[in-house]
Amino acid sequence: MSVEELHAELVELLGPRGATLELRAREKASVDGAKMSPIITEQLPLGLADIVAFPTSADEIAAVVAAAVRHGVGITPRGKGTGNYGQAIPLEGGLVLDMSKARAIIEVGDGVITAEAGTPMIALEQAARETGQELWMYPSTAQSSIGGFLAGGSGGTGSIVHGANHQGFVAALDVVHTATEGLVHVEGEEAQLYVHNYGTAGIIARATVRLDPMRDWRALYASFNTFADVLPILKSVALLEPSPRLVSADLPEVSNALPTDPAIPEDRASLRVILDVETIDAATALIESAGGRVEDVREGPQASVRLSTLSYNHPIEWLQKTSPGTYFHLEVGGDALVDRIDEVHAVYPGGMLHIEGKIDRPIGMLAGVYESPEQVYAGIEALKELGVGVHSPHQWFVDFEAARTQQLAASTDPRGLLNPGKLVADAAVPGMGKLTS
Ligand SMILES: Cc1cc2nc3c(=O)[nH]c(=O)nc-3n(C[C@H](O)[C@H](O)[C@H](O)COP(=O)(O)OP(=O)(O)OC[C@H]3O[C@@H](n4cnc5c(N)ncnc54)[C@H](O)[C@@H]3O)c2cc1C
Incomplete structure (x- = not known):
């Protein structure tokens, strides 16, 4: 892996502030809310990014992923870093893809809103309210990103009616794979396959999620x-x-x-x-x-x-x-x-x-x-x-539909470059047994 070469390429692509090798920035990008778990806390630090990139749009996210793939560098996606069991920690170093600057709201339609991955949930809710609508759901970490909520979260305010975030909240996604370059548009059932698996089958660059009419x-x-x-x-x-x-x-x-x-x-x-x-x-x-x-x-x-x-x-x-x-x-x-x-x-x-x-x-x-x-x-x-x-929020393996994600990732990320260490075949989770589904 050639981190210096990747850095030079990313600076060319994103400008001098778009990528960094600076230690403090790498440390900051390598922690999340895992300290909620004393079991994980005992094992920290679990990984340190070699490089951090800050794309500002869905297209830049795709371009950064393509560059990392060319250099054979693993990619850990990151939104706001509030995940509470280490899902955003770069276990094997490599690139942390910080998407918090890609936060444009693209469109508020009738019953749906489309935004880039780093958009805070609270910003989506506010934009929806301006059109007399509201999100189906948002987590208690209302400042967390839509990409991070879909990839790492599960539900929140609104789930009382709409269930978990893999149960129809997502209408469409633009995802980035490592097997091919550019954005891949997925809708309906196909889009649900990228929810709650920590970006291991594809990085969410843009998301379209559902809205309800606003209530009082x-x-x-x-x-x-x-x-x-x-x-x-x-x-x-x-x-x-x-x-x-x-x-x-x-x-x-x-x-x-x-x-x-x-x-x-x-x-x-x-x-x-x-x-x-x-x-x-x-x-x-x-x-x-x-x-x-x-x-x-x-x-x-x-x-x-x-x-x-x-x-x-x-x-x-x-x-x-x-x-x-x-x-x-x-x-x-x-x-x-x-x-x-x-x-x-x-x-x-x-x-x-x-x-x-x-x-x-x-x-x-x-x-x-x-x-x-x-x-x-x-x-x-x-x-x-x-x-x-x-x-159990005391381990970081993908434990929701893990076999299904492995099957998908075999074609979308055949080299296992996406969030390395999180999608483990047949992982044994302490207290929970084997992850087979
Ligand atoms: C105090 C506290 C309260 C919480 N309350 C809730 C709650 O009410 N409901 C809930 O569901 N969760 C909750 N969480 C967990 C967490 O806040 C949510 O999952 C949150 O929405 C994650 O968003 P984020 O932007 O911080 O993502 P991050 O923590 O940055 O990332 C979460 C995971 O998604 C991956 N990821 C991030 N962005 C992308 C992307 N664009 N594409 C693919 N993968 C990506 C990361 O690699 C990581 O695996 C809570 C956590 C804490 C500490």
Whole structure:
């Protein structure tokens, strides 16, 4: 591999600020949110980029990939770097393709929006709102990029109705392969094949994702004496019609770790809902029937986004900030989170669930006091026995439809240059067994 030659070619292509060999920039481009995992943290640093490139458009992304391929240099794509289990770390060095400067919104159509890979999700939402529409979904990391969310994320605000980001959110993509030069346009089912596999089958240079007509949302905050009071109404709140956009709840201990807000009173369980203005009365009745009280109802897009930033992994991150070095977490799902919550909490010392209400089954983040990797893996088995579905954010292998991605990558990236080390045939994931599908 010839990094110096690649650097010279990229400077020619992108200008002097378009590529760097500088150590600080390479270090910055080689970390993501993996510190959420104490198991991964113990293994850091996991890799250091040899070179970083900053293309500013989809065409430049394709040109940078073609140059790296010519020099035989591996390519780790990068959006905002918020992935929380090392997916964006260049395990084998090589080129980090930082797409955060390729952020043009190309078109807002009827029901779809098209933008370049580095566009922040929040910018897409704002552009959609200007046309009376809104994204099907965006993650709690609202500043993260559309390319990174599709390649590394899974869901967020809006998933309550639309499910995960591989379930139809993507209408079309322009992807870059290493087997051929230039952009490849894929639509429909073919486009879903590039979702949630960390860019290992193709780099997303431009994405077209779906929009709904905009609704009149409110951010409702409620509080309860205990978490056990919230759980029985969680599903009913999620099933309000028209559907809410987000339903999040926390134990008093987790609520205490969230940023100070009079609507999240100390030592009380918190329920936070982004809901249609028409359903405020019905939601209030449900909350009061469970012994809770509505603390505040806030209006405007900022109020919704703020509530989104307290959902999914974020409450755990706040917990970790207030008690550094104490907690790990697992991504969990299933009715047992409600029906068997005491047993779920008992799996780990200090067990605390942040829960997201959904129409089909609740999902959440289960925090526990960290002791050792073995303790975490043993708990995964115990959770499965309780009927809890588990995803481990303590490893970086592609573990969603891995065999399908391997099949695709065999033709799109035959030399394995895309995000090397992430797509591993038949990888054994601790606590999770073999990845065969
Ligand atoms: C506190 C916290 C909260 C979070 N909340 C959520 C949440 O609500 N929902 C959720 O789904 N996730 C969540 N995440 C995970 C992460 O924030 C999301 O996956 C995010 O959308 C990733 O976007 P990014 O731009 O930061 O991507 P990065 O972290 O830069 O990249 C993510 C992965 O995608 C690859 N990649 C990046 N850009 C491209 C591209 N253009 N083409 C191909 N591959 C690419 C990277 O190599 C990496 O494997 C959270 C993480 C943290 C730390």
